[in-house]
Amino acid sequence: MRIGMMGGWNTDSGASFLAELIGRAWVEESHELTVFTFYDYAFHGTQIIGIDEDYVIRCFTVSGYTPDKLNPVPFLTSAYDIFVVQDLGMLPKDLLGKIFHRIKKKAKTVNVIHDGKLSEDPAFYQFDWDALVCFDERYKNFLVKVYDREKIHIIPYPCSPLAKGDKVEARKNLDLPLEKKIVFGFGPAAKTAIEVVPTIAELSRDYPILLLVTTKDKTGIQEFRKLRKQGIMEIELVEEAPDIKRLYDYLHASDALIFNKKSASHVVVSSTVLQCLGSGCPIVARDSNYVEYLDKEVMKYTGEEELKKKLCAIFDESKEYKTTMKAAEEYVKRNSAQAIGKLYIDLFNSLLTKVKNE
Secondary structure, eight states, rough: EEEEESOOSSBBSSHHHHHHHHHHHHHHHTTTEEEEEEEETSSSSSSSSSSOOEEEEEEETTTTTTOOOBOHHHHSSSSSSSSEOOOOGSSSSHHHHHHHHHHHHHEEEEEEEOOOOOOOOOOOOOOOOEEEEEEEHHHHHHHHSSSGGGGEEEEEOOOOOOOOHHHHHHHHHTTTOSSSEEEEESSSSGGGGGGGGHHHHHHGTTEHHHHHHHOOHHHHHHOOOHHHHHTTTTTEEEEEOOOOHHHHHHHOOOOOOOEOOOSSSSSOOHHHHHHGGGGGGGGEEEETTTTTTTEEESSSEEEEHHHHHHHHHHTTTOOHHHHHHHHHHHHHHHTTTTHHHHHHHHHHHHHHHHHHHH
């Protein structure tokens, strides 16, 4: 099958993470993929973290960039039967709209919805999609208010592949202490853990704990530096936005990943959590709508005392810890890039078959 996909690629955004997982799964299954993505000077995310494959074309700017740019030639001359858009809100919609009628002439069109609510931008609704994909019923519940129900399809958000590692080896490679319990936070979300640092520090009376943070978020870096100066607990701060391999090295070295994001005002899926679920590092997450679609796959807490109990359960490798690890592994297998990629291919085939029968 020939597939054209427009959206993030080789950046640290959630939309790019999803596109790369399913896109590379399609390539592994011998489908012909062309990726249309952001110029390297105006992309969605905070950093480009990979080297582009030969099927990647950088040909437009992120929405709101001044001036918006989109080179129409790659879209009009590339061969594809299916055209997939990832995270339409981040794309130069009006420029895409000017050539969309030509794309429709040669391909069935699919919009993968990343927005957690109905967009207030009129430009979002100028496209006549053959199908829309959303991640679960929460998304579908608001989409049916605007789009035809029969065009909306639920395909879960994919996970990074199961990839456990050796803790001792990972710590040696990263020059991290072997004897400490390491609680890890990374990326822009790491700064949300700042408010629970005193709680984690309380456990240092019973466990030798190191808080490991990798981030390039300037505000987060400043705040963690302040805490480190106060001597509240041992904190190692690395100013880095790791690629997936490096990220998994940190996860393999850690005893727990802390995810302290409060609920958003709209529907949301945490790409951070799903990116890390298969690492073998247990995730301790604030009970919010970022993880409400998950059950025992992560260890949820609502307050300080519960957070301490969850961390102790991990450090002591309790029954709850073992249950979490088993559930996480099963979830990752069910929602692997290959499994989710196939669901997309099934949808594409149904759209193409419908054309033949009409």
